[in-house]
Amino acid sequence: xxxxxxLDSHVSVSEGTPVLLRCNYSxxxxxSLFWYVQHPNKGLQLLLKYTSAATxxxxxxxxxxxxxxxxxxxxxxxxxxxxxDAAEYFCVVIQKEGTALIFGKGTTLSVSS
Amino acid sequence: DVKVTQSxxxxxxxxxxxxxxxxxxxMDHENMFWYRQDPGLGLRLxxxxxxxxxxxxxxxxxxxxxxxxxxxxxxxILESASTNQTSMYLCASxxxxxxxxxNEQFFGPGTRLTVL
Numbered sequence: 001x002x003x004x005x006x007l008d009s010h011v012s013v014s015e016g017t018p019v020l021l022r023c024n025y026s027x028x029x030x031x032s033l034f035w036y037v038q039h040p041n042k043g044l045q046l047l048l049k050y051t052s053a054a055t056x057x058x059x060x061x062x063x064x065x066x067x068x069x070x071x072x073x074x075x076x077x078x079x080x081x082x083x084x085d086a087a088e089y090f091c092v093v094i095q096k097e098g099t100a101l102i103f104g105k106g107t108t109l110s111v112s113s
Numbered sequence: 114d115v116k117v118t119q120s121x122x123x124x125x126x127x128x129x130x131x132x133x134x135x136x137x138x139x140m141d142h143e144n145m146f147w148y149r150q151d152p153g154l155g156l157r158l159x160x161x162x163x164x165x166x167x168x169x170x171x172x173x174x175x176x177x178x179x180x181x182x183x184x185x186x187x188x189x190i191l192e193s194a195s196t197n198q199t200s201m202y203l204c205a206s207x208x209x210x211x212x213x214x215x216n217e218q219f220f221g222p223g224t225r226l227t228v229l
Contacts, residue, residue: 009153044220090156101146101158101205104155105153105155106153
């Protein structure tokens with residue numbers, strides 16, 4: 001069965017410093033992986049997705065993630081954090097089109113000035 | 114833009130009441146989903162539907178049922194609400210491209226349900 005583990009429940013960074021949110025997955029098949037973001041009192045928004053094309057995926061707002069099969073990881077990064085990046089981030093796996101997403105438990109990103 | 118709307122942002126009900134949560138999408142998506150979100154647990158799937166009148170159980174279907182009579186509408190029903198069903202409920206939809214690509218799910222804003 002597929003699963004997702006987000007290794008940090010909370011990450012704190014200073015504005016202008018790099019962001020790293022870690023995600024490991026477990027899957028019997030070649031997975032599709034996503035990162036979603038949820039700002040306070042807002043709906044979930046797709047940041048980026050990996051679907052077996054390029055292993056380095058670029059998303060919105062300067063975020064990117066690299067799929068590493070050997071490490072079963074899909075970490076989310078951003079070179080320079082902005083205050084507006086403060087939110088909860090979810091790493092997600094899906095194995096088959098149309099089936100539901102499997103969410104990690106989320107990582108709360110705090111950004112201080 | 115895809116729009117997924119949910120009937121209420123906040124709802125307060127009493128134990129034992131029958132509760133209906135409505136979700137409507139405007140992009141003719143085949144797939145619709147209901148999740149609940151709880152702190153520290155992420156999102157967990159309750160039910161999903163591939164087509165009108167079709168439904169599949171997710172990970173935590175106990176205490177819930179669903180209805181999909183029209184393609185654009187997917188309802189979540191709490192037959193007899195209990196306090197442990199106090200949660201944020203999120204609806205999502207996606208389409209089947211048939212090309213093997215994996216399509217994102219679009220989420221509604223959520224309904225925060227409190228059962229007293």
